[in-house]
Amino acid sequence: MAQIARDSLTAQIEVTTWVTKHVGGDGSGSKLFTEPFALGETVRQVLRRFTARHPELDAALWSPDHAELGEHIEVIVNDAVLGVTHELDSPLKDGDRITLLGQFMGGSCLIMSR
Amino acid sequence: MSPTATASRPTTKASAASATVPGYAGKLLRVNLSTGKIWTQPWAEHMREYLGGVGLGAKILYEEVGPKVNWDHPDNRLILATGPLAGLPVWGTGGLSVITRGAQTNGATSTQANGFFGAALKYSGYDAIIVQGQAKKLSYLYINDDVVEIRDASHLKGKDTWETQEALEVEHGLSGHRLSVYSIGPAGENLVRFAAIQGDYGHVASKNGCGAVMGKKKLKAVCIVRGTKALTPHDARGLVQAADDIAHDLKTDPAASTLYRWGTLPGVTNLYKLGALPIKNYTTNLTTVDMTTWEPAKLRNGFDHRGHQCSACGMHHCHIQVIRKGPKAGELVDEPEYEGWSGAGWTIGATDQEGISWLNTRLDRACVDVNEFGWVCGWVMECMEKGYLTEKQVGFKLSWGDIDGAYRLLQMISHRQGFGDLLAEGVKRASEKIGGEAAKCAVYTMKGASPRGHDHRGRWEEMLDTCTSSNGTMESANPTHQTEFGQPGRINPFNGEEVAKLVGGILGRKHFEDSLGGCIFTFRSRIEMLARALSAATGWNYTMPEALRLGRRTAAILRAFNLRCGIGTDLEYPSARYGSRPVDGPAKDHNIMDQWEHMVDVWYETVGYDRKTGKPTRETLKKLGLDWLTRDLWRK
Ligand code: SF4
Numbered sequence: 001m002a003q004i005a006r007d008s009l010t011a012q013i014e015v016t017t018w019v020t021k022h023v024g025g026d027g028s029g030s031k032l033f034t035e036p037f038a039l040g041e042t043v044r045q046v047l048r049r050f051t052a053r054h055p056e057l058d059a060a061l062w063s064p065d066h067a068e069l070g071e072h073i074e075v076i077v078n079d080a081v082l083g084v085t086h087e088l089d090s091p092l093k094d095g096d097r098i099t100l101l102g103q104f105m106g107g108s109c110l111i112m113s114r
Numbered sequence: 115m116s117p118t119a120t121a122s123r124p125t126t127k128a129s130a131a132s133a134t135v136p137g138y139a140g141k142l143l144r145v146n147l148s149t150g151k152i153w154t155q156p157w158a159e160h161m162r163e164y165l166g167g168v169g170l171g172a173k174i175l176y177e178e179v180g181p182k183v184n185w186d187h188p189d190n191r192l193i194l195a196t197g198p199l200a201g202l203p204v205w206g207t208g209g210l211s212v213i214t215r216g217a218q219t220n221g222a223t224s225t226q227a228n229g230f231f232g233a234a235l236k237y238s239g240y241d242a243i244i245v246q247g248q249a250k251k252l253s254y255l256y257i258n259d260d261v262v263e264i265r266d267a268s269h270l271k272g273k274d275t276w277e278t279q280e281a282l283e284v285e286h287g288l289s290g291h292r293l294s295v296y297s298i299g300p301a302g303e304n305l306v307r308f309a310a311i312q313g314d315y316g317h318v319a320s321k322n323g324c325g326a327v328m329g330k331k332k333l334k335a336v337c338i339v340r341g342t343k344a345l346t347p348h349d350a351r352g353l354v355q356a357a358d359d360i361a362h363d364l365k366t367d368p369a370a371s372t373l374y375r376w377g378t379l380p381g382v383t384n385l386y387k388l389g390a391l392p393i394k395n396y397t398t399n400l401t402t403v404d405m406t407t408w409e410p411a412k413l414r415n416g417f418d419h420r421g422h423q424c425s426a427c428g429m430h431h432c433h434i435q436v437i438r439k440g441p442k443a444g445e446l447v448d449e450p451e452y453e454g455w456s457g458a459g460w461t462i463g464a465t466d467q468e469g470i471s472w473l474n475t476r477l478d479r480a481c482v483d484v485n486e487f488g489w490v491c492g493w494v495m496e497c498m499e500k501g502y503l504t505e506k507q508v509g510f511k512l513s514w515g516d517i518d519g520a521y522r523l524l525q526m527i528s529h530r531q532g533f534g535d536l537l538a539e540g541v542k543r544a545s546e547k548i549g550g551e552a553a554k555c556a557v558y559t560m561k562g563a564s565p566r567g568h569d570h571r572g573r574w575e576e577m578l579d580t581c582t583s584s585n586g587t588m589e590s591a592n593p594t595h596q597t598e599f600g601q602p603g604r605i606n607p608f609n610g611e612e613v614a615k616l617v618g619g620i621l622g623r624k625h626f627e628d629s630l631g632g633c634i635f636t637f638r639s640r641i642e643m644l645a646r647a648l649s650a651a652t653g654w655n656y657t658m659p660e661a662l663r664l665g666r667r668t669a670a671i672l673r674a675f676n677l678r679c680g681i682g683t684d685l686e687y688p689s690a691r692y693g694s695r696p697v698d699g700p701a702k703d704h705n706i707m708d709q710w711e712h713m714v715d716v717w718y719e720t721v722g723y724d725r726k727t728g729k730p731t732r733e734t735l736k737k738l739g740l741d742w743l744t745r746d747l748w749r750k
Contacts (some may be wrong), residue, residue, distance in 0.1 A: 016387075017380050018372050027375060028411040060368055071595070071603035072369040076387060079700045083606045101387055102380075103369045103594075 009094045011035050013050055015057070017102035019073055022057035037092055043077060044088040047098065061100065074101040134158035136348040137198045137651035138166075143240040143262060145255060147331055148188055148247030152262050157241070162654055163739075166197030166241055168224040168585075169629035169664060171213025172671040174244060175222060181678045185215045185323065186305070186330045188248040194296070194336065195242035196232035200631030201345050201425075204357040204647050205364070208233040208425025209632045210296070210319065216586050217307040217323025218486075218540055219562040221676040224585040224625075225321035228432075228633045229314030230294040230340075233425040236631075237341025249332040252303070254282070258339040267334035274299040274479035275312040282337045291425070297335035298325045299481035301528040305329050306538040308486035308564075312478050316422065316432065316448035320483040322563055322586025323540075348653030356647035360639045361428055369594050373635050377431040379410035381452030382460070389700030390572035392456060394463040394514055395492030396557055396691055399569060399699025403465045408455075416467055417449070429636055440468040447475035456567030457488030462495060463514030473517050473524075480528045489541045489557045489564045490527070491520050502552035508533045540564070542689070557692045560685040563587060565692065572701035574613045577693070578713055581686050582617075584672040590617050591624045594638045599623065599662070608701075610709030611716050618720025622665025629664065666721075667738045670730045673723070674743055683728040686714060 015023050016030040025031045037046045048066075051058035063070050069088070076099040077086040092098075134140060135158055142155045164170045171193040183189045193213040200207050208230045216223030235243070238259050245255070254267040270278050279295040286293055296313030302325035309325030312318045328334075347353045364370045372380055385391040386408075389399045406412070417435035424432065433449035450458065454474035464470055477484045495514050497503035505511045509532045512519040526534025536544045541564060545556035558564045563586045570577035576588060583589035597603045601619050605612035627637045630648060637644055641658050648656045676682075687693065687710065695705040706713075718725040722734030735744040 017384065018368055018375075021368075027371075029406070029409045069604060071597060074388075076700070079387070079389075081388065081607060081700070084608065084700075084704075099387060101384055102372060 009037050009039060009092075011037055011046055011092050011094075011096045011098055013047075014097060014099045016099060019057065019060070019100050019102045022060055023054050040091055042089045042091050043075070043082075043086055043098065046092055047075070047088075057100075072103045074103065075099070076101055135161050135198075135652050135654075136346050137202060139236050139239050139241045139343070139345070141240050143243045143257070145243065145245045145262070145264065146247040147245060147249040147253065147264065147333060150264055152264070154240070161198070161652075162656075163664070163667075165626075165629035165648075165664060166200075166631055167195050167209075167211035167226075167629040168213055168625055169197075169668045170242055171195045171211055171224060172222070172668045172675070175213055175215065176671050176675045178246075179215050179675075181680070183215065185217045185220050185327055188331070189246060190215050190327060190330075192245040192324070192327050192331060192333070193242060194231070194235070194245070196235050197241075197629050197631030198651050199647060200232035201236035202347055202353060202357075202651055203426055204353070204632065204636070205361055205429060206424055206427040206633030206636030207631055208294075208427075209630075210235075210313070211628055211631075212311060212319040212324045214324050214327045215679070216321070217305070217309070217326035219322055219586050219676075219681060221322075221561065221586065221679050221681045222584050222672040223322035223324055224628065224672070225319045225324055225587060226628055226634060227296070227311070227313060227317040227319040228424040228427075229296075229317035230291050230425045231296055231313055231336075231338060232631045234294040234338045234340050236345055237343055238338060239341065239343045243336065245331060245333060248330065252332050252334050254297075254335040254337060255333065256286075256337055259342055270297075270334050271303065272300055275481050276315060276479050278335050279313075279315065282335060286337070286339070288339060292340050293337055294340070295335055295337040297481075298328050298333075299479055299528070301538075302326060302329035302481045303334070304528060304530045304538070306482065306527055306530070307540045307543070308483040308490075310478075310481045310483045312481050314424070315434070316475075316478060317424070318478055318483075320485070325481045347651045349650040352650035353647060356643060356650050360636070360643050360647065363639045363643065364429065364636065367594070367639075370638055373431065373638060374429055376410040376414070377429075377433075377449075377635070378452035379413050379455075382408045382413075382455050385452075385568060385572075387700065388572050389696060389702070390569045392461045392488075392557075392567060392569040395461060395489070395496045395555065396569060396571070396694065397496060397697075399572070399696055399701065401465070413467065414449075417471065419449070422448070424633065427633065427636060429633075431635060435471065437468045437472060440466070442468055442472040445472060447471050448478060450474040453567040454484050457484035457486075458520070461488035461492045461567065462520055463492070464517055464520070465515065466517060469517035473520055476521055476524060480524055482524060482528065485567050486540060486564050487524065487527075488567065490537050490544065491523055493541050493545060493552075493556045494523065494537070496555050497548075497552045500551070500555075502550065502555070503548065554690050556689055558689045559692065560687055560689065561586075561681060569696070569701070570688075570692070571694065571696045571704070571706060572607075572699070574607060574610065574706050574713075575617050577688060577706060578614060578617050578717060581688055582714065582717055584669065584676045584681075589624060589669055589672075590620045591634075592616075593620060593623055593641070595640055596620060598640055598642065598658075608704045610706070610713040614713040614716035615720055618717045621669055621721050622662045625665035625668035626661040627665075629668065663738060667740055669721075670735065670738055670740055670743060673728065673730060674747055677728055677747070683725070
């Protein structure tokens with residue numbers, strides 16, 4: 001199969017609440033980004049490339065060794081937390097939506113590790 | 115107004131008792147409303163073991179309220195306790211814990227509120243007030259340093275909590291923060307089972323019907339003049355350093371700083387994205403409303419705001435607001451917490467922000483718990499929509515989102531009028547009485563309390579916590595930094611075993627926090643820092659393991675209290691609707707009940723309780739240093 005150019009597939013990345021501070025926002029509301037990707041690329045790969053351009057987000061999203069996600073930001077793909085319909089290593093489809101949701105403390109938020 | 119015939123003063127001997135540990139007032143104030151006797155009791159011996167707040171309250175409740183003393187018995191105790199950090203310069207340390215046998219579960223209650231009361235109590239020379247008995251007529255307690263009097267409150271009868279505070283301010287010629295008042299409104303006077311105690315315009319100790327206990331005692335209010343006694347910490351410099359570190363953490367830590375900036379407002383949009391915003395009594399997790407209008411900045415810009423911070427608090431969190439538009443324009447209200455937007459809004463299908471804000475304050479003023487009201491009102495709305503309840507039964511037509519109708523229902527409940535008399539019993543009792551299909555729509559725990567304002571079907575840890583807890587609400591509540599407790603930073607929220615291990619693993623954290631005399635929001639820092647502040651205040655070297663041990667001791671005592679009252683393992687599950695499978699939204703089809711039994715088993719194992727009897731095991735009690743409880747619980 002012919003290689004599909006990266007920019008022919010796109011995912012939308014929505015960054016919300018305090019996390020927006022790490023991508024040039026003011027820490028409220030949300031900021032939307034359109035991220036091109038190649039066929040077969042995973043949530044992890046696309047997020048890695050995205051955070052590489054935003055060093056503060058990179059530090060906040062991943063654990064120090066970058067092996068896993070850190071503690072305080074949830075990753076939601078198409079309205080589902082990781083582990084439900086997607087893993088970090090699931091391939092993305094054209095038009096998928098990734099939401100980075102800052103942990104809210106009116107109780108608790110549990111986050112998937114796989 | 116002159117003191118009533120029952121007015122009396124603390125004994126001189128007891129008044130002279132002094133603190134033996136820095137940071138404490140060193141005395142408990144005791145009031146018997148039946149006899150009019152007021153006395154004080156020195157306490158120092160057990161401070162390190164029980165700290166204050168719920169730690170102290172749990173011990174007193176267990177020792178003084180026997181199993182035959184139901185919530186409405188005069189011998190029930192109403193304990194208003196603060197802790198060793200109250201009144202000291204750590205953010206949010208005007209906090210108050212209310213501990214009693216509550217009206218909803220008829221079991222232990224511990225519920226917290228903020229404002230100024232805790233600090234005023236300490237400055238008056240007391241660490242806690244323990245009220246017993248029942249006044250012959252409606253009364254209020256007046257505290258001005260050593261002068262403590264039970265006064266006639268007949269002129270306050272029927273007043274809501276804000277009116278009560280205003281009337282007492284006028285009566286005593288004190289306003290602002292010179293007088294702190296915690297009172298009940300009509301709902302408390304009329305023994306609504308989910309009546310709360312409200313204070314300092316907008317702070318509520320809301321859980322398990324503590325306001326009904328106060329109403330039963332015919333105690334309309336406790337008002338306390340700010341107090342003139344100095345509190346001396348052991349290490350003032352160390353305390354200020356710890357306080358600064360906590361404040362810095364809350365302002366700069368990425369997760370904690372959300373609260374600093376927006377309070378709990380982001381909860382609405384965040385929980386919606388997780389399928390945990392309760393919409394229309396759990397019938398859906400989706401809305402067609404534009405959720406960007408619910409982002410904190412927009413939500414806050416919709417009103418005119420006045421800061422309304424509590425004692426010693428630098429958190430930009432509590433606000434009084436003026437409604438700008440709509441039929442309630444010009445009214446002064448308290449900015450709803452997330453729970454208010456949820457209970458007075460989404461749960462009952464309302465999305466009119468001005469209306470919700472107004473209703474939320476009306477609930478506070480009537481002294482009704484906003485969450486339980488949401489479950490009661492949402493249940494009526496759903497049942498009327500589906501024809502399980504008729505207009506004739508309810509008295510008028512009530513449909514989703516009808517704020518004025520909800521207010522009408524609130525008045526009926528507060529005054530126990532018509533159908534409101536049944537609803538005043540809370541959603542569990544009311545739905546069981548109606549029965550049939552209607553009973554299946556009600557959200558509650560089998561113990562009789564209800565969840566907070568989330569859809570716990572998308573938040574399993576909170577459903578498990580709510581159903582297994584012994585205090586009429588949640589006992590654990592996830593910390594900001596769960597890795598601090600050796601817990602994983604991330605787990606699968608729909609993996610029952612992982613959830614149960616986490617909830618069991620953090621048991622104790624919340625009780626430690628609630629024993630200090632501060633606020634849930636400002637104490638969302640690292641426990642290590644709170645332990646450091648406590649050590650500086652008292653001179654103890656209080657470590658994090660000791661903090662957790664204290665919390666787990668408190669949990670064990672509350673559990674033992676409930677077991678002795680007959681509240682056991684057979685009640686640790688959600689109602690049919692509460693534990694149902696979400697039909698849409700992000701948590702769609704994740705059915706907690708498929709894993710429930712296993713989750714409860716794992717939780718029991720993690721906390722070290724016996725699965726069959728519900729008792730903390732002998733080994734657990736030994737580890738916690740609760741030998742006296744072992745003798746009670748396990749004697750043959
Ligand atoms: S954080 Fe809010 S509720 Fe807590 S003490 Fe401060 S102002 Fe009061």
